[in-house]
Amino acid sequence: MRTEGRTGLVLFASCLAQFMVVLDVSIVNVALPSMRDALGFDAEGLAWVINAYTLAFAGFLLLGGRAADLFGRRRVFLVGLGLFGLASLIGGMANHPALLLAARAVQGLGGAVLSPASLAILQTTYPEGASRSRAFGWWAAMGGVGGAAGGLAGGLLVGLLSWRWIFFVNVPVVVLTAVLTLAVVRETRDESRPGLDVTGAVLVTSGLVALVYGVVSLESEPWVSPQVLGAMALAVVLLIAFVVSQRRSSHPLVPLSVFRLRSVSTANVVILLITSAMFSMWFFVSLHMQDVLGLDALTAGLAFLPQSFSVVIGSQISSRLLPRVGPRAVLVGGGTLTAAGFAWFAFLTPTESWAAGILGPGIAVTLGIGLVFPAVTTAATTGVDGGLAGLVSGLVTTSRQIGGAVGLSVLSTLAAAHTASLVAAGTAAPVAQTAGTTRAFAVSAVVVAAAVVVALFVPAPSRAADQEPARV
Template sequence: MRTDGRTGLVLLASCLAQFMVVLDVSVVNVALPAMRTALGFDAEGLAWVVNAYTLAFAGFLLLGGRAADYFGRRRMFLVGLGLFGFASLVGGLANDPALLLAARAAQGLGGAVLSPASLVILQTTYAEGAARAKAFGWWSAMGGVGGAAGGLAGGVLVGLLSWRWIFLVNVPVVALTVLLTLAVVRETRAEQRPGLDVAGAVLVTAGLVALVYGVVSLESSPWTSARVLGSMAGAVVLLTAFLVVQRRSRHPLVPLWVFRIRAVSTANVVILLITSAMFSMWFFVSLHMQGVLGFDALTAGLAFLPQSASVVVGSQISSRLVSRLGARAMIVAGATLTAAGFAWFSLLTPTTSWAAGILGPGIAVSLGMGIVFPAVTTAATSGVDGGLAGLVSGLVTTSRQIGGAVGLSVLSTLAAAHTATLTAEGAPAPVASTSGTTAAFTVAAVVVAIAALVALLVPAPQRAGTPEPARV
């Protein structure tokens, strides 16, 4: 199918949706201090502003893709847009922490429907070949730009308007995308409708929420408390039930046998570990710049610009070199650079300036992450049967969101506990806060270093005529 005016508008609608979905993962970070002041969030609740979105997004992403095939890609794309836009409006008008968290979870659910539907719409609009590859390239780039631009966009909106506009700005963009979709996107369905594993999606999401809640509860409750033990026990039961359902289901959300492919299992472990540290950078650096260095939201947003640019540069480097050097080499190099950046971050002090203590390590972490992400997707899907490519790509995206949510919960709990201990001992607030942040960054450096070691297990590139990917 040649690229014409209609297909160009379809591409625009899909890219707008993907940009919004990914942007809303990171755009809230700069606005967190303002939200805490306006709505009275405590440190535990503040982390859930990020986690409520990422958990709902990760838990229902694969189900969202199946629903698009089952009910129709255009229809589910519009449903996702409607839910995302309405939740954004509610979040922007919320005057209560619980309502804001509910809106964030609804946004994540809408994103879980939007993201896979937008990609399949492009697949059915563009014929296989150069035109489709170019469309996929734009779609992927919008995701990267959305994630990288979150800090800058959040800072500008909070600084010039208010924190509410990081949500309200989605409403006109959603309206425009709905109009484009109604005008140019045609309805398609899968030739063979897949089953919908609703039970699997609910179980895995509930299990992850219980796990994260148990970890976050450690900030105010001991390990032996009923609150923590109950949450952890609930997580084990729910996630075990999820595995049982997947094993017995005729249409499992995640066919467990796919993890016997070594490339798939190692790539997902790597992305879980790296994103568990990655999300913490935006979170902690934003709070440090505003809480310790005294930056306002606009200045903090502008201070994220080098990191945003570094993610894009790293992605371009990886995309150009991965075919020559192999995914394994790029993942190891990117993870090593990211680990070094986190180790550098761990040297922060309350008096370290932005230029001396944040600019350099921020660029190192962001550049490394930009190098890792395209290479991980390539590693996971390289040599995999074409019918599995969509499933494997969805698994990588899901692991990315799960790793971010769980990692942020663990590291924010660790930082808060360390800060509270020093505060109780009489340390000044900037010293206690910075020490908690550097403790989290030290752990993040170790975790990413482990990811670099795991990446050594990624299979070497397959040559024509070689057997299928290694299985474990």
């Protein structure tokens, strides 16, 4: 097989996996009422259909990325596929709430292995330059499209078949991706073959799980509740212990030297900030379209199509600009466009139609996000030794996931409090809800503007190229 054809299929397999992993974060939302009726979930248990996936996914990303480096990126990718496919099959067949929640947790674990391994495979398949930028562009676009397409795909599957098919549909995709991987992906690993830092793995995984548990608990508990404060305090203790252990370990899970690369540290801060606003956009816009504009779930899903296309267009523009101007310029430009889109959203009113109030700012935000994602991935992997490809991929994905979880919890709490205060004062519900939404969007604009300021510190191409690669 010609090299161009093989690398194209490698890209297709990696993008297919990334699309599936991100899609399963959002596709479940539409099916929650059907799951509740079929399996008898209570309100708290139903929320854990989403939270079980988020908890496992965010908690195991760093371990999954480092495992890919140590044990082989193709091998770990295939293990992740197997876990994800088996959990999807069990989830679709589940006849009890506990079994469905267990399946969702295993799905999250599989996704935590798949996502960084898929990016590491691309990093080790494509050399630095235009070809890698294009590959990262498609990978980032599939992640954005997966997030945007969840509502539409979920609405179609639940409406035409049943809620079980949001899980069953993953099985043929997993089989196709596994066959492609076996055929075209070559095995690579960290040739120095250090042992796995078990202490570090336990500490960082436990710390991230505690952190995300505290964040998702904010959906039902106040900030000062023992449940939230206890989880956050435990997370701080475990993560501090993790840093101490990495400084002392001869073969650390996360060599702290990688953070001395300014491109890596700044890129992770940028993606953390931007995703904290981005994830909330899908949430608030979906609620506004259904609760205020009165659209049904399927129509609301279709209304996200322009945003999905904008992510793809932005990603492709970004991948073509990166070899010419470098990641810093693209990050600043894309971040500025995203911030402007959120500022535009902050003027949304309850009487505006979808075309007048949502279409324009939605395209601005998602076009900017499409520009940012390939650029931030390129920045985070610049100057990094190939043996750390999985680890750095795991760092980027962890920052993205933690940023989204924290941002959604904080902004939804802020919006809900403002809405409740207006309703208590006698304001009509649609007006109050819109006011809460626009306040969240105004804060999002400020957060993304802060990300743009951080992006100014990403090294220019010539300086990034001069950095000493981080090694184990």
